Amino acid sequence: MVNVNDSLLSRLYLKDTAFQQLMQKRIFNVLLIATPYDAFMMEEDGRVEEQVYFEYVSLNLSSPPRFEKAANYAEAYEALARKSFDLIIAMPGVDVSETFREARKIDGMYPEIPFVVLTPFSKEVRRRIANEDLAGVDYVFSWLGNVDLILAIIKLIEDRMNAENDILEVGVQAIILIEDSIRFYSSVLPHLFKYLLKQSMEFSTEALNDHERMLRMRGRPKVLFARDYEEAMALYDKYGDHILGVISDVRFPVAGEKDPDAGIRFADHVREKCPYMPIIIESQESENKEKAESRGYVFLDKNSKTLPQDLRNAVGRHFGFGDFIVTDPSTGMEIMRIRDLKGLQTNVFNIPSDSLFYHCSSNDVSRWLYSRALFPIAEVVKTYRFTKMEEAPVVRKLLFECIVKYRRMKNRGVVAIFRKDRFDFYSNFARIGEGSLGGKGRGLAFIDQIIKRNPVCDDFQGVEIKIPRTVVLCTDMFDQFMEMNNLYPVALSSRPDDEILRHFLHARLPESLIGDFLALFDVIDKPIAVRSSSLLEDSHYQPFAGIYSTYMIPHLDDKKVRLRMLCDAVKSVYASVFFADSKAYMNATSNVIDQEKMAIILQEVVGDMHGEYYYPSFSGVGRSLNYYPINEEVAEDGVVEVAAGLGKYIVDGGLSLRFSPKHPDHVLQTSTVDLALRDTQTKLYALSQDTPESMDFKTDDGFNIVKVPVADAFKTGALKYLISTFDFQDRMIRDSAFGNGRRLVTFANVLRQKVYPLADAVDFMLSTGQYEMGRPVEIEFAGVINPDAMKSEHKGTLYWLQIRPIVDKKEMLDDSILDVDDNDLILRSESALGHGVMEGVRHVVYVKPKSFNSMRNPEVAKEIEQINKDFIDRNEPYILIGPGRWGSSDPALGVPVRWPQIAGARLIVESALPGYHIEPSQGTHFFQNLTSFGVGYFTVDPVHKKGFYDDTYLDSMPAVYESDTVRIVRFENPLVIAINGRKGRGIVRKA
Incomplete structure (x- = not known):
């Protein structure tokens, strides 16, 4: 029995599919070589480019190609000389041979450009082509008047160009089609591609947003086309581990000669290698039906008028497309249908054991997952072979855990569109609306991407690092709310905050939000934080953090009450944009209040109930x-x-x-x-x-x-x-x-x-x-x-x-401000705490070095306390300088002050004196306060040439206060205080 555990699963597949790396080579420019008449007949009314464009749009495909027409080969060579083309389509004129001669010539000049011949078909044309040298031609197609053929040609060549990377490197699956009849494959390929492209539209609905959906469509199965046995074998040998199924004619060339059993031989070879490979055999010869069906192959009659429909049904049924049909292995009767990945997750424990074992052991489940571009899960399911019925519980566990981990991984790092029927326990981050996520919303989305790029977050030393489940109401919801309730006149007025809030609480939210909130309650069973996420918050250049409100609503069993509280919380956050403090901050930062837009984050509150x-x-x-x-x-x-x-x-x-x-x-x-x-x-x-x-x-x-x-x-x-x-x-x-x-x-x-x-x-x-x-x-x-x-x-x-x-502006420090000669400084420290430029300081309070006596330190503390009180009362900051350690409990080591006695200081300086050298404290006695209030702290020791202190300059200044031990100097202009906290350097420059 296979041992399935979480660490094994995470090691195996917790890696997203690189859809963005698929289909890197595309056909953007097509040169159509045809006489004006042939081109007109081909297009009916001369709009091939427009028809192909609309075909692309209807199938939700990106980058439709542009067409340029050349009426003859002279014009074609002129076009090739001045422009780069990705595909050449040529329609032969009266002289069919000319087309093939020119094809060989163009192939010699531009070997990288695929060359396709497109011709109305008849027995005569077929006979003439059979005698031509096709060396310069990639494909010959029969024009049947259907623009779908142009689409199929483009997609066939794009598949060929991208096969090696997309299949072997990323894991995209492929279908091998073997057919040598030009008339037949010209008919079949458009039907096959149309079906595959529509299927890719359906499975792309597993995506979480429009961008992801477009990328997922690149993961559709590719069509690998072979016209003889050797070409088919080469494709299977190269891509055999990534084949969804094979569609094969019976009679086609082997070693250059038609072989009436070539298709059966190829199918037998494939089944020998892969017993569960679905194989569809097509033939005009009825005797081949028994050969095919006796071997367990699906047989389709080429003579049938319903062949295109039969082929679509066979591919859908056997290659894993459409709904996953769970059958009873003993009767073949349908038990249930599973439409999507969420359905498989929900029903995996309801599938009977014998059915689950049957479908897994025959690769039906992995094939269905592959066809929907769910490669990471499909790889794991396909890797493990289940050989006993007793392993059914392991199969269930493996499937369920794979899907859970895959959905978590897919939700991570993606801003999904919120859908009431899709948002569930495994959803991570979704948005309601089409506007901006705001600053905090963008930050959270960015974090989610960081976490996705670092799988260690799934198990960081036993801890999972993640973001809480989050839904963002985008800024267009704010606009809609403000306009439908005509709130701007009140909001932009100078009315009190309480009155503005009252108007907002009486307003109505957009009706669509009510259903979304109720769906949210079905998933989030914790309190919800309603956080602001304005356009300006957490901007790279404007520190708006903490300006607006964050409300929390408890988890209540009564959904009506919980809904009212959530709606009121959303309105209250909207109102906080227009509170007096917000308006004042907007003015201070030169922003215009009516340009501010508010997104709102609804987020589960981290925690648990405690009592x-x-x-x-x-x-x-x-x-x-x-x-x-x-x-x-x-x-x-x-x-x-x-x-x-x-x-x-x-x-x-x-x-x-x-x-x-x-x-x-x-x-x-x-x-x-x-x-x-x-x-x-x-x-x-x-x-x-x-x-x-x-x-x-x-x-x-x-x-x-x-x-x-x-x-x-x-x-x-x-x-x-x-x-x-x-x-x-x-x-x-x-x-x-x-x-x-x-x-x-x-x-x-x-x-x-x-x-x-x-x-x-x-x-x-x-x-x-x-x-x-x-x-x-x-x-x-x-x-x-x-x-x-x-x-x-x-x-x-x-x-x-x-x-x-x-x-913070004060932290964007220009280092050149520190490069000042000591002659222009009062203080320089090589051991400085804090950061930035401190402004508005005019006073220096310093313990006089010349009359310093450590025995008097307790008296100095009391004197400093009174000085500090006076500065606080006047709301004036100051620089405090003294010998030894400020705040030491031992007066012999410094002035024994407590924080309240020096709380008005903007910069505190410990200085050493001759004969009084104390190890610096780095402000440890006041560290909590220093960091909380952003106070600078210098250690200066001129005696040992660790810093500079010009006390002589201070002594030369007139004092506004002086005692036996303390002196205060006032400067007319503010002093320049600059600290580089990263380098531990600080200065005080003379005014």
């Missing part, structure tokens, strides 16, 4: 550049802020845990007991399931978000691997949730014990995102940790929620 609240195990934000590296960290290592619960906690400035994904073992906030007790999370954000049904939506999008104490969340088991315990008696922190003591959110088991590979996964997302975007990025994410992660191979799921470029 009465819903939230993820953790949420976080990562940046690929870290402007506050400490110890062995460097800026390019990136930085992550992570917290238990919903990510709004981090956005609102809560105490998140900060770490470098390259150095997860070294977390400053948990490096000492005091820091851990002071700087770790005490509450988390959660979505309340008890939102009253009658509650109105408010301008505050967090109205139904609650703060849950960590101690309460711990009791539900939600924080199992995120918690450490502070032992009061031993004054130590244990990386365990056992025992008595205060629970601390340290992520120790995740970051140090690697119960869940958070650091490695975020590092992967940051580095891959930066590579794909070509610039530093910021990402958002949330995750769910499996409660049994310590024992299970499946550690949980990590949801990648957003990606945006880091484009």
Whole structure:
């Protein structure tokens, strides 16, 4: 019995078909050589190009060819000299031999251009052609007055040109047609191609959007045409593993001589190699019927008036086209019909075991999948041979798992068109409407493509990396909503936010959305986040992140109530475009408010129910550049802020845990007991399931978000691997949730014990995102940790929620600003934290080096506290300079201030003095505050030539305040403060 497991399946086929690599060689320009009369008779009214164009359109084909006519060969040579052609079609005149002579001549001059002879047929023409040298001619066709023949000729030659790549490299299937009768194959080929092209239109409906549908049509089976035994054998030897079926005449040449049994011999050879290969035998000789049917071949009578219909039926029935018909192997009776892949997934467990075994063992299932261009699944099903009825459960498991994984893979990285009957549990990303996805929507679609290109995301050290199930309401829905409710006069007015929101809530959404929302509820069984995705949000050059609202609605059993809440949430996000803060921001960024368009993301909220609240195990934000590296960290290592619960906690400035994904073992906030007790999370954000049904939506999008104490969340088991315990008696922190003591959110088991590979996964997302975007990025994410992660191979799921470029204006720093001579500087540091240009600072507060005495440091702290209070009251930033470590608990090492005593400083500087050299702290005492408020931090040691500090210049300036220990200097013009956090360099330039 075949051993089928998930890892084997993912190894085998989780790779998409490269439809875009198919049909790379096309016929775009055709030269038609015919007398004006012949051309007119051929076209009836002189519009061959138009007829072929409409034929292409009706079959949904792209790139119809253009035709140029030449009345004789002199004109033909002129056309060939000035233009590149992909195909030449010639109609012989009175002198048939001229056509074949010129064909040989053109073949010598342009051997790469296929040459086709198209002629009205008669016995006389056939006799004359039989005596001609056909060396320069690829095919001779009989013109029967049907423009479908032109289409068939073009497609036949395109198939021949692309066969090697498309069949052998990509896996496209083929049909071998063997026929030497010009009259007959000229009749059969148009019918065959028309049927195959229409079938490709049908199976292309498996695609998720129009672009994908057009690409999938390239995966239709190719027609490989042979006119004698040797040509047929060469095709089978080369492409035999990719053949759907064979259509063969019985009598055709072998070694140049007509052989009355050539077709039967070829069919027998194929069946010997492949016992289940479908073979259709055609013949005008009735005695061949018994020969064919006795061998299990399908026989068609060429003399039949219904031959074209008979051929279509035979190909559809035996080559895997149309519905998959499940039959009873003992009676041949139909049991059920399966129309598409979703139908096979739904019914695979309902097919009787004997029928399933019969169809799989005879390759019927793989053939049906191949005919629909479902190559990845077909390959797996065909690879495994089932020889016993007892293997039916394995067959079911294999088929079902293949389809599930295939559908997930196909949905990933594709923005599908939302269809109520198609959106299901395996759908990933869909859009409603034809407008833009907006900034966040584009970001999510881009992430989905990144994930698709990196199969490691399916199992990243036991974690699946994915995006939540998402539907985007495109910007045209916003336009429709605004116009049908005439909302612009109210929206663009200066009315209060509450009044604007009230008007929006009373408006109607487009009726079509109601049915779509109800279909969405059938699939998403979790709370739904309704997120803004405006045209300007997350733009590469305009940082609009966080300007508009995000509402969350709980999962309620009552669909009517849930529908009302979802509709109100959508309207509320639309309204937030026109709130006062949004208008002010638009003005500040020189954008016009009525040019803003809003798409909306409807997305399942990551998380699980914990008691009465819903939230993820953790949420976080990562940046690929870290402007506050400490110890062995460097800026390019990136930085992550992570917290238990919903990510709004981090956005609102809560105490998140900060770490470098390259150095997860070294977390400053948990490096000492005091820091851990002071700087770790005490509450988390959660979505309340008890939102009253009658509650109105408010301008505050967090109205139904609650703060849950960590101690309460711990009791539900939600924080199992995120918690450490502070032992009061031993004054130590244990990386365990056992025992008595205060629970601390340290992520120790995740970051140090690697119960869940958070650091490695975020590092992967940051580095891959930066590579794909070509610039530093910021990402958002949330995750769910499996409660049994310590024992299970499946550690949980990590949801990648957003990606945006880091484009803050202050961070687009010109390095030349740092290249200043020391004579023009007050300060220069080679160990600087922060990044960007800080503006508007006119004051320098510094501890006087010449009168410094470490014994007086406690007094200095009190004096600095009062100075800081005065600056905060006046809302004026300042630079603070002092010897040793700011914030040290030991006064001998520096001024023992707490953060509130220096919170008004824009730049803090540690300086070394002769005889007073202390190892720099890099701001570790205030690190959480430095990073949260973007405060710069310099370490300067002129004594050891590590930086520059011109205290003499400051002493020469008049003081606005001076005591025995502290001095304040004010400059008329703002100082230039510039920091390159990537290189750790910073300066303060004289005004």
